[in-house]
Amino acid sequence: MCLSKVKTMEELFCLSENLKGLLDIKKGKANIAGTMEISVCGGTGCHASQSAKLKDELVRFAKQYGVEEKVKISITGCFGFCEKGPIVKISPDHTFYTKVHPEDAERIIKEHIVEGKIVEDLLYVNPLNHERILSQDQIPFYKKQHRVALRNCGLINPENIQEYIANRGFLALAKVLKDYRPDQVIDEVKKSGLRGRGGGGFNTGLKWEFASKYQSEKKYVICNADEGDPGAFMDRSILEGDPFSVIEAMIIAGYAIGADEGNVYIRAEYPLAIERLTIAIKQARQMGFLGENILGTNFCFDIFIKYGAGAFVCGEETALISSIEGNRGEPVVKPPFPAEAGLYQKPTIVNNVETLANIPVIILDGAEEFAKIGTEKSKGTKVFALAGKINNVGLVEVPMGITLREIIYDIGGGIKDDHEFKAAQTGGPSGGCITKDHLDIPIDFDNLSSIGSMMGSGGLIIMDDRNCMVDIAKFYLEFTVEESCGKCTPCRIGNKRLLEILTKITEGKATMDDLNRLEELSNIIKDTSLCGLGQSAPNPVLSTLHYFYDEYLAHIQKKYCPAHVCKALAKYQIDEKICIGCGKCAKNCPVNVIEKTDKPAKNPKLFVYKIQQENCIKCGTCAKNCPMKAIVLL
Amino acid sequence: MENDKKKFDELDEYIKTIHATEHELIAVLHRAQHILSYLPREVQEFIADRLQIPVSKVYGVVTFYSFFTMEKKGKYVINVCLGTACFVRGADKIMKAFEDRLGIKNGETTPDGKFTLSSLRCVGACGLAPVVQVNGKTYGNATIETVEQILKEYEGE
């Protein structure tokens, strides 16, 4: 791609106008020549399912069928509907194909492009009425979504800055440089009510304002792309699908606070996002959006990529700053806050990827327009990574204030295998669970905190009756123990001890004393830890204790795991009424703990068998081998 | 040895090109691990010398971040995702199956140097949970049965 420098704002406006047509087909406007576009999802999920190969095959067959002129085939960012990936979308008719494999390439070209016939069996089937759905906007998964941060994901080619410009790209930057003083930018962001999407939910404009007030020769803007919450992947999707909006937002932030350098701190585990971001930064530099005298003004700004190296705690801003400086990622006490003394002791703002992705929209459409979305104190939308026991796993962007019920049942398509919803974990290892009772509470920052959870970065893990809540709490504690930096005592030793108590509970060895200790220690860790990681680490314990106390009690008093998850508490038992006395269970038992009793079985010549519980290793071999299915897990 | 020298030269070249100071330590370590596949003592001492920082600092940083390793890894690194989405869909059972089948624990390498078993947290392919990666190649919707298939694919080589 030959990109020439955009030297003035007028040039940008001109270019923007000229490029507008670039996305016409994708946006559904048919052109006279009948050109079509095939967008293949290049998000990580689809990528893992060979979407790159699929694209190559599509190109190959387009040539073979002589339609390479008629159809443009490109990779786009994540469509969000990962459950049904790889996704292929045909424009301008918006046909939405799901679960497309490289073998399907020929049919798509031949039937859809050449012959104009829909490939029926690749369409999404509505599980409720088993009807095939033709286009994306008809699919329930998308119906209640409101895409702001993800506006370009799945639309533009993330490796082509021109497509970004075609969709109002860099116009927010131009508007700011042309019409706003830095303090006016901050006011606008403040007015929008935008709150940090990375965890704490701090008012973004306020954060900018603090940093703008400190005088310094050098200031920094940091984009926190160290998405560590296991099960959240919206930041990665944004960087993979629309890296430019993050870049544009960082430049605007730099202008607002008086910084000339930005750093994107990104997980090394995200190679695709790093690649796309690198390309995007390069293109932005070529076009003069980064560098000296941006758009002919005196303002200069550039962005560099810094790599994480596998430490969840580096999502905490002071730890992140330590890491960028080349140190162990240990948090330091605040104050001073980064706004005063951050990277290399200079005033610094740290904003999360999703937060930044909202900025250009706020500037272009105005704070008031943005503030129309959402609830009173939580404005705009939130992207959730919907995962777990749900039919439609994927990335969804919804307006704040939506209920969990809408997310799970309307967007998520309900619980997998028609099981019963039990709880949803929000906020990852720092959050807590939401139960059936909260299905209709409008989801926003404050409501989630009030029920003992938190918004966090937007991981939304759905659990059903097959999940043991003690086991879930233990899972999160295992995570925090592994990821604790070890600096402060409560987090380093306290969380380890919490985990040990939880392990005792899941093994049926705990007492009621342990349960009390679990709660008390959790509260003290929250109260005394140095950073946000430690302070929120006990949340999954406290919240499951609060809502699922009976489940804890069952483990401790009845030595029973209601979800049958905790192996040590599992008990295989032979139903005497069904047992025919064939002895297959005893023969196959690896530890020989199944014995014949003197009770006659159905066949009076034979006797029923019994499992000696003390030495049973709960491997389940007996159950697998029982022809009568007489052996059940209790 | 000759080969190693080349690798050290490559690393040195990188350090010079980016004008690395102590603040670029993590970037340099990433490159070093990329070139040498692990970060043994000599490499850490080399980096300390080139960046003019104490080797204790390099060691402190290397051992802090889980991405860096001081152990030589197997030819095939099997990563079982233990992120939440994978966990609630039974990733722990997949891990157990690999452990049983290979006779090693999470984090270990088979004696023949062929497989290293490790875990990671969320590769972002939650739609395919549970997910296993072998040298970067992703296998989705893993089951106890696919464990066997995955191993067969590499054991022959």
Added chain:
Amino acid sequence: MEKVHIKINDIPLEVEEGTSILQAARSINIYIPTLCYLSLHIVHEHKINASCRVCVVEIKGRRNLAPSCSTKCTEGMEIYTNTQRVIRARRTVIELLLSDHPTECAMCEKNLKCQLQKIAAKMNIREIPYVGEVSKPNEYIKSEALKRDKAKCILCGNCVEVCSKVQDCNVLTFSHRGFKTFVGPAFDVNLDESKCVACGQCVNVCPTGALSQTSCINEVWEAIHDKTKHVVVQVAPAVRVALGEEFGYSLGTAVTGKMVTALRTLGFEKVFDTNFGADLTIMEESNELIERLKEGKNLPLITSCCPGWISFIESEYPEYLSLPSTCKSPHEMFGAMVKSYYAEKMGIEKKDILVVSIMPCLAKKKEIRRPQLANDGYPNVDYVLTTRELANMIKEIGIDFDALENGRFDNPLGESSGAADIFGVSGGVLEAALRNAMLTTEGKCKNVDFMDVRGYEGLKEADIKLNGMDLKVAAVNGLKNARKVMEQIREGKCQYQAIEIMACPGGCINGGGQPFHQRKMSKTIIGKRMEGLYMQDMSKKNRISQQNPYIQKLYQEYLEKPGSEKAHKYLHTSFSKRITIIK
């Protein structure tokens, strides 16, 4: 400075802006325990990493408890240090630390001196409700001078702080993370394989028994009770003004007389004074300085009394090994004289003499193993005990220190000038050498007090006129400052002709073998010890080394003159590049 008004436990208080809650509370005698807080007064910085969370307090209006060490007082702040919530949290933090800490306190080196133990006692902890895995194995690793006991480490980071920020040696580091975090040298090697110079500052700031000395008390007892051996002891100047702290004397009290009697009671045949060796060192070193100035070669001359500093230059600046004075350190000179002059005079065979040095220092334990510090096949010094170890031995056999009569050092090696006493403080060796050089070259030394080189500043300079020459000299303490000076030399920007370098901040009085200052490297403690030594100096009749009559006698009877062949054989040494396994 602006004033802010606060309330602590409802007591109204006015403090300067920027004061921490901890400082404010201490100013009105409210006790808040701390573990990781380290006061580094004399190097002008405090270490506040707020990681132990023992000092948490409740602040009205705040969601969480706040660490008092790092939280600054702000206008109207209402602080509570003793609510049930605070006490419960503090107690839990201690319980957690104890749950990952050995509890065989009775056997610990730091028994009764351990901060963790003290706080646990104050908090009335009688059981540890949290039981679980321990993070580090309960085993110790000995090096020549230091003993590391990983299991006792509570990760306060004090040692890492002094090793890096104060001494710039950067040997100790945090490694790994989370529950598995521990402190040690890179790759967890033995300290002897690292660049550790054994200054022992880390030992001084360790709140628990995780870092201590490699003790040789048992070997010394063996030697004392071995009838075939003639065991003599010598005591460094800094010991006499600190030993009293172990027996309840006020800071800086010189307990020389009682100490001498105690040593005799322990069973040493002769009790000598390292001060004699110090006077001897001055004779040789000032001679060396005059010679080097004359020749204009190997300047600046840098003192070599401090083995920590010598280890440092040998590994960090091996290209400048021609600069340190070739003089052995005072106790080594002394040992060499005991095993030659004294042995011959007394008619004792050298092989039967054992020399024990009581030192404020850990690096001396390492120093005596240097092959260069031996003559005629015997090491000059056989054992080094620290001030702390001496106190332990005195306590061990039940001596009532306070009731002891004042004794006197034995002669001929027990007399000294005031110049020798001040070897124990930073600037002292330089001052002693200047006194002597002035007297030698000009025939008189009117003013023996060189005030410019006194005090605990890291670098002190003085302009001196010596025999018509304008000299610029400096006294440096703390290895971080030593590095700065060496960098000046490397860049060719050094203007000094003579430099005294001591590894420990403040000099030997703050050495790694001194009674624990309990994490307060403050002017009150170090300053008092300093004052004690200058008092000793003032009280002496002779204030210049060559005025010591026994020194004169030694040269007449044995060594001829400073710098003679014999003097070189017994009193001088050599240095070589130190190659450590860890670079």
